[in-house]
Amino acid sequence: MASNKGFNEAFNPDKCxxxxxxxxxxxxxxxxxxNKTELIARAKGAIAIGVxxxxxxxxxxxxxxxxxxxxxxxxxxxxxxxxxxxxxxNWTSSVDEIPIIGEKDIYNxxxxxxxxxFDNQQMKATRALKAKVFFEDxxxxxxxxxxxxxxxxHCFVKCKVMPSISTQKENKGQNxxxxxxxx
Numbered sequence: 001m002a003s004n005k006g007f008n009e010a011f012n013p014d015k016c017x018x019x020x021x022x023x024x025x026x027x028x029x030x031x032x033x034x035n036k037t038e039l040i041a042r043a044k045g046a047i048a049i050g051v052x053x054x055x056x057x058x059x060x061x062x063x064x065x066x067x068x069x070x071x072x073x074x075x076x077x078x079x080x081x082x083x084x085x086x087x088x089x090n091w092t093s094s095v096d097e098i099p100i101i102g103e104k105d106i107y108n109x110x111x112x113x114x115x116x117x118f119d120n121q122q123m124k125a126t127r128a129l130k131a132k133v134f135f136e137d138x139x140x141x142x143x144x145x146x147x148x149x150x151x152x153x154h155c156f157v158k159c160k161v162m163p164s165i166s167t168q169k170e171n172k173g174q175n176x177x178x179x180x181x182x183x
Contacts, residue, residue: 011043021040025039025042027054029057030043077153084158084180091146134164160178161176161177
């Protein structure tokens with residue numbers, strides 16, 4: 001990052017050729033079309049707002065991706081959950097074992113919950129409540145349950161969900177979304 005900052009300070013768009021401006025903009029993921037005046041303005045704007053080169057962004061994404069994947073499977077109680085895509089055993093189609101969750105619980109989570117990632121405002125995800133209609137209309141099928149471990153406070157549920165709008169692939173299961181979630 002320090003070398004990039006030094007480069008941006010040394011890079012003067014006013015003194016560059018069009019080819020150099022286009023290379024700079026392309027390296028930073030910006031549009032490269034336009035005349036020299038537009039390219040200079042775009043390059044100055046990219047420098048002013050601190051747009052990082054794509055190579056630097058990809059490197060930091062790779063470094064941080066592993067940490068994000070680990071954090072994704074840690075419960076609020078600190079338990080580590082396995083990746084549900086890798087679980088092959090213990091899936092059962094018996095829905096009797098799925099924990100009972102009422103409509104009030106779902107409403108409280110989707111609408112009134114304040115555990116968003118960037119502020120303490122209510123989520124107000126009222127459109128997500130429409131999922132109940134899809135469930136009642138038969139869009140959800142092939143429901144399976146996995147208790148993960150005997151001492152785990154969470155479980156995984158997976159199912160197939162048919163799209164609400166019909167598409168070219170009408171066969172059941174061909175165009176379904178494979179959904180997994182934890183409770």
